Amino acid sequence: MTRPQIDRPPARSPVAVLALLLFALSLGSCTGGDSHERHIGVDVPGPGPVDSDPSPIDKAQALYSLSTEMADQGFVVTTGTGLGLIRLDPPGGVYAPGTVVTVAATPSILSTFDGWRGDLSGSANPTTIVMDGDKQIAAAFSRPPIAEDKVTLDYLIDGPGGGSITLDPPGGIYDHGTTVTITARASDGSVFSHWGGGNVDNPLYGTEQSKTLNLIDSAIYIVAHFDAPESTASFAAHGNTSEHQRPLPWMGAEVFVRFDQLDAYMAFNAPGINTMLMPHQSDDKLIAQWNGMVETHDHDISEQGFETTMDGGNHWSRIWVESQNDARIVVRYRSAPVDPSGRLAHTGYGQVAPYGPGDHVDEWFTIYPDGSYTREVKVWSPVAAEAVPYTDDRIEVFFFETQEFLLNSIGMEGERYASDDIHTDALTLVKMDGTHQVFGYDPYPVTEFEWEDLRSAFEPFEHANIVIINTKSPLRPYTIGREHPTDNWVSVYPNEASPDPPHHVFNEWPVEDIQGEGYIGGGLGHLVVTGDSGSWFRQEGDSVSKIYLSGFVHHTTDAGNAAHVNGVARSWLTPARLTETSSTPAEVYGYDMAQKAYLVDYTGVADSTVVTLDLSASNTSPMVNPAILINNWGSAPPNVIIDGETLTPGEDYRFGYYPTLDVKDDRDWHDVLIVWIQKSSTSPVSIQIAEAR
Template identity: 25%
Template sequence: MINVNKYLILTLCLWTLLSPVRASSSFHSSGYIETEQGIEGELISWWSFDEETGRSALDEIQLVKDSIYGSFEYVPGISGNAIKLDGFRTYIKRDRYDLDQLEGAFTVEAWIALASYPWSWSPVVDCSYERLKGFFFGIGPQGQVGFKIGAGNSWLDITGSMNIPLRKWTHIAAVFEPGKNISMYINGTNVSSVDIKGNFVPQWGGSLTIGRNNGAKTWNEPQFTTSSAYFFLDGILDEIKISSLAKTGQELSDEYAAVGDKPVPALSNRETLPVGPTGSGSFGAFYTRLNYYKEWDDLWRVSDVPDLFVRFDQSPVQFVFWRGTSFNPCWVTENGIWYTNEWLETWGSDVVSCAEPIMDRHCRYSHVRLIENTDARVVIHWRYALSDALYDFVAISDDGRGEWCDEFHIIYPDQVGVRKMELHFSRPERRHDWVEQIVVLPPGKYPEDVIERESISLVNMSGEVQKYSWDRDLEIPMPEPAGANMSYVHLNSTYRPFFILSPDPVETVEGTWESPYFRTYASHMARAGYRPDPVPSAYGWWNHWPVAQVPGDGRWVITPDRPSHFNLTTFVQWKDYEYTDQKRTRIMLQGMTDKKADELVPLAKSWLQAPDMKITSDAYKGGQYDQSERAYLMEKTDQGNSDPCSFVLDATGESPLINPAIIIKNWGGQRASLSINGEAIAEGEDFRQGIRKGTDGEDLILWIRLDRTEAVQFILDPAEGR
C-alpha cells in the first residue's frame, strides 16, 4: 500500500511538471499584461518569441515547436523578444494544426512592425484551405488588415478601413462571433464590422503558417501574372495569439493602452542605396561589395568583390554597377540620386511581358568585369541576356542561343564616357528599346523629391533648347528643338546627367526619322486599368526593379515603401554605329555635368566633329579619331626609334578640342613626358597616362584636360618618361 502511494505521488509530481503552466495573475512572467480570462484557459495558441529556440518557434500553450524557414533574427519586441522576418523567404510552419478547439467565437491578434508592405496578401496566421475552410489573418499590399474565413456556406473576405503604418508597432486583431459578426481592430479601434451567418468551417489536419501563405497563390498584376507565388511578411512579429473567445473592443483597447510607450522597431535602415567608399578620392574603378541592408545582403552567395564602381577625383559623383540593379550602370549624384540610361529591351509572343536584363534579378546571366583601369581611363564590360522574368530567352528560334548584349563603358577622369552597346540579335529581326531615361529611388522618396517639374531639356547642335514639363498637358512626342541630339536631366543636384547622340537621320527596324527620336512617358499616358487611380505621381513609377526578387513587371508604386524607379523618356532611337548580319552597335556620349544644358554643345562638337590630327613624326602613323573610344588612335611603327612623338590637333570653333584622349599602340613600357605648344605639362590632374599591356605589345593611353579652339602642338618624349 505504501509503495502504491509513493507511485501515485510520483506520478502527480511528474504530471504537474510537464503540464502547461496557466498563470492565475493578470501578468505573464514576461511582463506582458493579459486579461484574467485569456490567461485562465481561453488561449488556444500563443507565440511570444521570448525563448530563442533555434530554428523553431514555441507555441507556449500547445507546447509545440514550429519550424522556422529562411533567415530570421530575434530582436527586442513589445514584450521580451520578437521575431524579424526577412520578407524574401522567412516563415514559420506547423504541418498539422487542428482547429477543433475553435467551435464557437474566437479572436486572432498580433503585434506587427512592417518594413515594407507585401507584394500581395501575406499572412500573420494562415490556416486556410482553397478559400473554402479555415481562416487567413494578414496584411495586404497597401497595408490593409484582412480576415478571410470559411463560415456557413460562404468564404468571407473582410478588409479593414484603415491601413497600418510602416516602421511602427501596431496591434491588429480579428474577432469572429458565429452567426453574428466579424470585427477587426487596429490599436484597439474598430476598423471594420460585418454581419455574418453561419459557424466557422475549420480545416481539419491542414497546415498553419506564419509570415507566408500556406499554399501557392496566383499573383495578378496588370502587366504580369505569376502563378505558384508565395508572399512573405517583411518586418517584425510579436505576441501572436489565438483565443477561444470574442474579445470586446474595450478589452483590445485596454491591451493596446497597457503597453504604454512603444519601442522603436529594430528594422534595418533602407533609406540610402549603397555607393562605393570615397577612400583616397583617386580616379579609378574598384571591385567591392556594396551592402544595402542585412536581410537583402544575406540572400546573395557572392564573394567580397561582386560589385564595381568608378570614382572621380575632381567631383563627388560615382558610376555604379551593383547587383541590386542587375549590374545596370547608374550615375550617382553628389547627394545620392541614382540615374541610368537603361539597357536593351525587346518583346514578343515568345516571352512574358518583355525581355531585358533587369528581369535577371539573381544576376544569372548579367555580369560585369573590369577591362582597363589606369589613371587615364577606365573600361568596363557589362554583358547580359535578354530574358523575361521567368528566365526564358527571347528569340531563340534562330540558333537556340537567344539575344545577348555586350556593353562597353569607357570612362575618363572628367566623368564623361562612351557607352558602346553591341546587340547580338536573332532573326527575324525585331524592334528594341535602346534607351529610357530612368531615375532610381530609395524607399520613402517620391519622384517630385529628386527632380524639377521641368525635367528634361533637349538640345540640338545649334544650341537651341526645349524644356519639357511633367504636367497634365505633356504629350508623347518631343519634337522641339528640331534635330535635337542631346538630353539633359534636371535632377535636384549640382551634377546632372546627360547624353549626346549622333544627329544623323535614323533608318532602322525601329523606324525612320530625320534625327534622333525622343518620346516622353508620364502616368496619365498609361491606359486605364494599368495604372493606379489616382496615381501618386505625375511620372510613370514602378517598384518591380531595382532590388526586388519576385518575378514581375510593370508594378506601379502606390506607396514608396520599396526601392523604385520612374521614367522620363522611352524608346529613344538613333542611328546604328555599325551593322552586320548578327550584330548591331550603337554609341552615345554620356556623363555628369555641373554646367547648363546649352553648354553641352562644345562637348558634342568635340566628339562628333573632332579636330583633325596631323602627325609630324616619322616613327608614328594613324591619327584617326574613334568616336567609340572618344580617342585618337596612333601606332608606333619603329620600335627602336626613341625620337619624340609630335602631332598637331587642328581645333576650330566648329571642331573644338575638349579633354582629348590619345592611344598609341606599341609605345612600349615607358611613360611619357608632355609639352603643349612648347610648354612642359606636369603629370597630375590635367595630364594623366597609363600603360595598357596586351598580347601584341604595350600601349600608351593619355588623357589631357584642355579646352581650345585653335591648333595645338603636342610633343611626347619617351626618353624622359619614367
C-alpha cells in the first residue's frame, strides 16, 4: 500500500488548541483579578485582567480539562496543615465530552480527608465526575493541632505499585532536632521506585530505600513512589501526566526519569529546577545538579528579580510527562516568574500568554536514552519585542544553566560540604574550536565581586559555550549553549568567593550553614546568555526563546571529556546534512535543534520501499546518536540498516510512535515514527529505513 499524498493545512498544535480552549471556556467565570484557573480556597495575588477576545476554537476539537489541587494550599506545608493527593482514573486531566472520571483523594499518614470543593461536593471517596465542561476540584484535608515546639515528618504513598512506610522512631510528630529513619517496603509484585516531597529548604528525591532525616524546625513531607518491577529497569518517566494538576508546595520529583543505559536520573521539582542526579564515586550518595531557571525583571514594580523558583506554593507551576516511548521522553514545565511577594512581572502591559497577563514560561525537555536532552525555554511577555538578554532593559530574561550547583546528600543526612562532591578543579570550559581549560575554586578566581573582574576571571574562556562540571562521580554533567558570531553570546563567570572555606568553598545558596540539612549549593560558574535581541533562539512578537543541550559524559580525562562533549556540540550546532538518495517520494525537511532530530516525510512512499538517507558526517559535523522523526510513517516496526549492517532493535536503535506531534514548524505531523540510533561517526554514513518484514 502506498502512503496517500496528503494536502493538509498547517495544524494548530494540540497544546495551543487546548490552551485556547481552556482560556475561552474560562471567560465566563473570570473577572478582573482571577487567572484562567480557579484556585479554590487559596488567597493568592491576582494576575490582572483577562483578554476577552480569544481566537476562535474549532468545536470539533473540543476537550475538557479537569484541574485538581489541595484546598487551602499555601506557600509551604506547615505543622498545622492537612496534606494529601488527588488521583484520576483515567489519568491525564484532559477528556472527551461525557467521559466519567473516577476521582480519589489520598490523605497523608497524619491527615484526614474532609471532603470536596469546587465542581465536586460531599465526602464520598473515591467518587466520579462527568466531563460535560471544564472542571476544577479541590480536596480538603486536615490534621489535629500540633504543639509549636514540635515538628512533623508526614508521608504519602503514590504510584501504580503498592507498599508501606515505617518511621524509626515512629509517630510522625517529633521534638526539634530529632533524627528519624524512614524506610520504604514494597508489596509483592511491586518495587520501590523513588522519593519525592520536601519543604522550603529541601526538595526531596532519591532511590535508596532508607533515608535518615535530621528534623530541624520546618515541617517536611515525603512521597514514596512504588511501581511495577519492569518500569524501574527501563528508560521511563514516572509521575504526573496532567498539565492541570497543581503540585504540592515545594514538591521534589513531581516527575522522575530513569535511564537504563547509565546510572543516572532526572528529578523535576516544583517550583521547577530540573535536577540531574549522578552517583558518587566512593559512597552511596547521589550528587545533584540543579540545572536551569528563568528570571525576568520589571523595574516598574520592583528592583528584585522575578524567578520561577519563588513560586513555592506552585500557584503557577505545573510539571507533567507530555509523551514517552522507548526512544525518547518529553517533560513539560509551565510556570511564571514571581517576586518574593508572589507578584508577576509586566502585568500592567496586558496579556499575551494563554495563562494570564504578565510574564509566563513554557519549557520543553526532550530527553533521549543516552541521558542527553534539550531544554527549550519560551518566555511569554507583553514586552517581548523589546527584550534583550541580561541587560537593564525593561524585560531582563536570562537562563542560568549552571547556576546554584546543588551538592546534595539526598535527604539531610548530616553535614556535607561542596568539597565532598566536587573536585577542586571544578569546571572545564570548552570552546567550539576544541580548546579547553580547567578552572578551580582554590585559589578562587576572583577576590572582589566586581563585574569586570568577574567577566575577565575565566579569560580567554569567558565566552566558551560548553561547561562541564567536574563532580566526584563516574558521570559528569555538561551544558552546551549556542555559539554566536560575536563574543558576547555566552558568558561564563564566577560568583563572589565565600569567606569561610571549606564550609563554603564558593558562593552558595542558601548562604547560611545549616547544620544537619545535608546539602549546600554552589555557583562557581554561570552560563549566561548575553548579547542583543539577535541572540534569541526565537523572538516572536509576544515571546522570546532560548535553547540548551545538556547531558552526562562518562569521565575519562579532562581532555577526553572535553573532546567528547565538543563532538556532541558539533553534532547539534553544526549538524551533518541528511539527504534522500534513493529517488523515492520521501522528503527531508532538515534538522531541528529543539527536537534534536532530523525531520523526514514519507508521504507517498510505498510500504515496502527502502528509503536511503545519506548523512554527510565529518569531523566538523559528526554523527552522535542521531534521532530521526518520520512523518506519515504509520504504525509498522522499522528496520534500520547503516552502511549495509542491519542494526539490532533495542541494542543499536530504539523507536516509538506519535499519532500526532507538534514540531512547531507549521507542518501537519501525523502517524509519526521516531528512531533513535546509538551510533557515532565522523565519516559519511548511509542509513536505510523501511518497514520490518
